[in-house]
Amino acid sequence: MTMVFLNKEIRDGDNPDLTEERKTATFDTNKMAEVIYGSEKLARRRREISQAVSLIPELADSKPLPFLSRNEKILESTRKVTALNEHLPRLINMNDEDEAWHIHSEVIGFEGNPLALHHSLFIPPLVIQGSDEQHEKWLGRAKRREIIGCYAQTELGHGSNIRKLETTATYSLSTQEFILHTPTINALKWWPGALGKSSNHAVVVASLIIKEQNYGPHLFMVQIRDEQSHEPLPGIAVGDIGPKMAFNGADNGFLGFNNFRIPRGNLLNRHCNVEVDGTYVRPPHDKMNYAGMIRVRSRMAAEQGTFMAQALTIAVRYSAVRRQGFLENKSQEVKVLDYQTQQHRLFPAIARSYAFIFCGFETIQKYETLQNEMNSGNVSLMADLHALTSGIKSVVTYQTGEGIEQARMACGGHGYSMASYISEIYGCAIGGCTYEGENMVMLLQLARYLVKSVELAMRGKPGDLGPMVAYLAYPDIKVDLVTGPEAYVKMFQHISKRQSIKATEKFHRKMESGVSRDEAWNQCAVELTRASRLHTRLYIIETFIRRVDSIEDLSIKMVLTDLMNLHLNYELLDVASYALEDGFMSSTQMGFIKNQLYSSLEKIRPNAVSLVDSFQFSDLQLRSNLLNFLFQVLGRRDGHVYQNLFEWAKSSPLNQTEVLPSVTQYLKPMMEKAKL
Numbered sequence: 116m117t118m119v120f121l122n123k124e125i126r127d128g129d130n131p132d133l134t135e136e137r138k139t140a141t142f143d144t145n146k147m148a149e150v151i152y153g154s155e156k157l158a159r160r161r162r163e164i165s166q167a168v169s170l171i172p173e174l175a176d177s178k179p180l181p182f183l184s185r186n187e188k189i190l191e192s193t194r195k196v197t198a199l200n201e202h203l204p205r206l207i208n209m210n211d212e213d214e215a216w217h218i219h220s221e222v223i224g225f226e227g228n229p230l231a232l233h234h235s236l237f238i239p240p241l242v243i244q245g246s247d248e249q250h251e252k253w254l255g256r257a258k259r260r261e262i263i264g265c266y267a268q269t270e271l272g273h274g275s276n277i278r279k280l281e282t283t284a285t286y287s288l289s290t291q292e293f294i295l296h297t298p299t300i301n302a303l304k305w306w307p308g309a310l311g312k313s314s315n316h317a318v319v320v321a322s323l324i325i326k327e328q329n330y331g332p333h334l335f336m337v338q339i340r341d342e343q344s345h346e347p348l349p350g351i352a353v354g355d356i357g358p359k360m361a362f363n364g365a366d367n368g369f370l371g372f373n374n375f376r377i378p379r380g381n382l383l384n385r386h387c388n389v390e391v392d393g394t395y396v397r398p399p400h401d402k403m404n405y406a407g408m409i410r411v412r413s414r415m416a417a418e419q420g421t422f423m424a425q426a427l428t429i430a431v432r433y434s435a436v437r438r439q440g441f442l443e444n445k446s447q448e449v450k451v452l453d454y455q456t457q458q459h460r461l462f463p464a465i466a467r468s469y470a471f472i473f474c475g476f477e478t479i480q481k482y483e484t485l486q487n488e489m490n491s492g493n494v495s496l497m498a499d500l501h502a503l504t505s506g507i508k509s510v511v512t513y514q515t516g517e518g519i520e521q522a523r524m525a526c527g528g529h530g531y532s533m534a535s536y537i538s539e540i541y542g543c544a545i546g547g548c549t550y551e552g553e554n555m556v557m558l559l560q561l562a563r564y565l566v567k568s569v570e571l572a573m574r575g576k577p578g579d580l581g582p583m584v585a586y587l588a589y590p591d592i593k594v595d596l597v598t599g600p601e602a603y604v605k606m607f608q609h610i611s612k613r614q615s616i617k618a619t620e621k622f623h624r625k626m627e628s629g630v631s632r633d634e635a636w637n638q639c640a641v642e643l644t645r646a647s648r649l650h651t652r653l654y655i656i657e658t659f660i661r662r663v664d665s666i667e668d669l670s671i672k673m674v675l676t677d678l679m680n681l682h683l684n685y686e687l688l689d690v691a692s693y694a695l696e697d698g699f700m701s702s703t704q705m706g707f708i709k710n711q712l713y714s715s716l717e718k719i720r721p722n723a724v725s726l727v728d729s730f731q732f733s734d735l736q737l738r739s740n741l742l743n744f745l746f747q748v749l750g751r752r753d754g755h756v757y758q759n760l761f762e763w764a765k766s767s768p769l770n771q772t773e774v775l776p777s778v779t780q781y782l783k784p785m786m787e788k789a790k791l
């Protein structure tokens with residue numbers, strides 16, 4: 116029987132400890148899902164899609180993924196993604212990217228698949244950088260999945276510094292072709308997802324050479340495999356780069372060219388061009404060819420927030436059914452979720468998940484605005500969004516890694532088992548610290564922007580500062596934190612501003628002392644990255660406050676205000692030393708922040724399970740679907756952890772036989788020998 120209590124689904128047969136948690140919630144999880152996913156429609160569609168997927172057995176994993184070899188993982192992810200391809204038009208609106216992400220996450224999970232890059236990194240650059248004619252030629256085929264593609268930029272020797280990519284695309288005036296060439300081993304493309312074994316096309320980033328002049332990285336559409344035989348085309352060397360920390364259901368690959376020719380029309384030329392006679396037509400912005408990277412980075416806050424939310428759903432549910440130790444009542448052990456330390460471990464991370472998703476919505480919208488502007492030739496928003504998304508991708512990936520690792524530890528020993536599946540989520544999410552721009556490198560990109568902004572403010576031109584950095588010119592007026600969120604923002608602004616100014620001044624002093632600009636920059640790099648992190652954390656706080664302010668439903672607003680207050684106090688406490696240093700914050704205020712933080716933990720406690728339930732991850736999405744086989748066990752919605760852990764252990768391939776060859780071949784002879 117199912118009983119609906121404030122629209123929270125209370126099901127007979129669920130672990131009573133979880134049921135009790137769901138009953139104490141002060142809000143409706145369906146309503147909260149609408150806030151998380153931005154609309155009633157998307158939240159509802161997600162539930163409908165999850166329900167529809169759960170009724171199609173071939174879309175479920177056919178085996179527990181942790182027990183599979185790499186080949187089996189790739190076979191399984193490919194089986195699922197091609198089965199999904201058949202069902203997609205019936206299950207989702209094919210033009211709705213959010214629905215597409217959701218269904219892929221349901222069916223594929225975290226381990227990657229050969230079409231993931233096709234949608235996130237092959238089609239988008241084609242859309243952004245390809246002309247109408249090129250769309251006509253490739254876009255329809257790509258969308259129909261007649262061809263499979265990837266994005267091949269990084270090389271064995273260069274990833275961060277793309278100006279130094281060694282793969283060349285030399286224009287041949289005589290044949291009007293580009294000749295792609297890999298001059299050294301270091302120049303092999305290395306890492307692109309789905310390149311190794313699955314793709315037959317790639318958007319390749321190579322240095323454009325015309326009449327011996329290097330015009331820097333440009334994007335080319337390249338067919339790398341025969342469409343019939345799937346064999347690499349002559350002049351192409353391609354393969355898989357081996358097992359990785361995660362994403363082992365995907366074939367990240369290498370790629371080399373031996374004077375491989377492609378037609379002139381394969382340079383993606385919406386914004387730049389090489390004419391027949393070799394004349395180069397410049398794009399409207401120097402870094403136009405990097406626009407695709409801004410797009411991916413702009414989606415990372417929501418993506419990473421979602422990864423962290425998945426790990427937290429597992430850890431919070433488990434913490435509500437795991438009983439160990441005593442508080443006052445010595446006749447019953449407590450739920451570990453009642454320990455303040457456990458709450459301190461998990462609740463700030465829940466707040467960050469919400470914060471990242473809210474912030475993600477804003478950055479996705481900002482990117483869409485940029486894209487529209489770029490299409491009409493206006494590139495003025497690019498620099499700001501590049502700086503913003505560089506900081507955001509770095510801060511959210513790092514903090515997501517921290518949050519997921521805390522979730523794992525919060526599950527004690529069982530968190531270390533693959534039965535928690537948290538390590539797989541961690542491996543997948545933590546890749547984000549490296550891909551789409553290594554975090555330190557991207558923080559330093561934002562720092563360039565901050566230093567320039569501080570210089571403007573110092574030159575007495577605060578009116579030239581964009582809205583994102585206007586605070587760098589604000590006067591320092593002490594604040595009383597008791598007055599609420601605005602005071603926290605002002606405190607954070609002071610901290611961030613002071614660090615940006617300090618780092619800039621240090622940089623200037625170094626140069627004045629005769630150190631070269633680049634060397635001075637390097638000698639200030641740690642301080643500069645600190646400034647970038649603070650600026651980004653301030654931005655995330657502001658988006659959280661904006662989102663909570665915009666909510667009308669009172670019960671939702673109240674619980675999100677608790678979460679936001681927790682976030683504000685946790686974040687400020689974490690950086691308090693910057694404000695204590697110059698006396699902007701007093702030790703009394705520090706004590707106030709701590710007390711507020713502890714009181715927020717208490718307020719959130721009764722809503723904790725419902726706050727993670729509100730993400731509405733299905734058991735399938737968390738890989739805890741028991742209908743087909745046993746898998747992730749700790750975060751099951753029904754909370755029946757122990758009996759399923761035992762079933763999980765029994766299903767281990769090692770337990771399919773009592774005596775293993777390792778015993779008969781090695782241990783037994785050793786023991787026998789010892790007896791002699």
Ligand SMILES: CCCCCCCCCCCCCCCCCCCCC/C=C/C(=O)SCCNC(=O)CCNC(=O)[C@H](O)C(C)(C)COP(=O)(O)OP(=O)(O)OC[C@H]1O[C@@H](n2cnc3c(N)ncnc32)[C@H](O)[C@@H]1OP(=O)(O)O
Pocket residue numbers: 151152213216217219220231236266268269274275276277278308402405406408409417418421472497498501549550551552553556557560563564
């Ligand atoms: C809740 C809502 C739901 C929605 C969400 C759904 C989520 C559901 C999740 C479900 C499951 C999802 C599964 C996800 C799976 C994830 C799959 C993972 C796939 C990973 C794919 C990875 C791909 C890659 O990594 S591709 C390769 C990426 N490579 C990089 O990023 C390289 C980094 N390097 C660079 O970008 C450049 O080299 C750079 C910028 C560091 C330096 O470039 P430069 O040319 O040398 O420039 P520089 O001299 O430093 O600066 C000069 C000048 O130019 C400005 N600049 C630089 N870049 C840009 C730019 N892009 N735009 C604008 N301006 C730019 C720079 O600021 C300088 O300006 P000035 O200071 O004014 O001179």
Ligand SMILES: Cc1cc2nc3c(=O)[nH]c(=O)nc-3n(C[C@H](O)[C@H](O)[C@H](O)COP(=O)(O)OP(=O)(O)OC[C@H]3O[C@@H](n4cnc5c(N)ncnc54)[C@H](O)[C@@H]3O)c2cc1C
Pocket residue numbers: 232236266267268269272273274275276305306307308362367546549550551552553554555556559
């Ligand atoms: C899971 C995954 C998927 C990927 N998918 C793709 C893909 O589909 N397509 C693709 O083209 N690429 C892909 N990549 C590659 C990825 O984009 C690069 O690895 C990434 O950009 C980092 O570059 P790098 O490996 O050269 O690191 P490096 O730059 O060599 O970084 C090594 C260290 O040097 C430091 N460093 C480097 N430069 C500087 C600097 N200027 N200042 C200060 N410190 C510096 C870094 O901070 C880091 O600590 C993927 C990578 C991963 C992990």
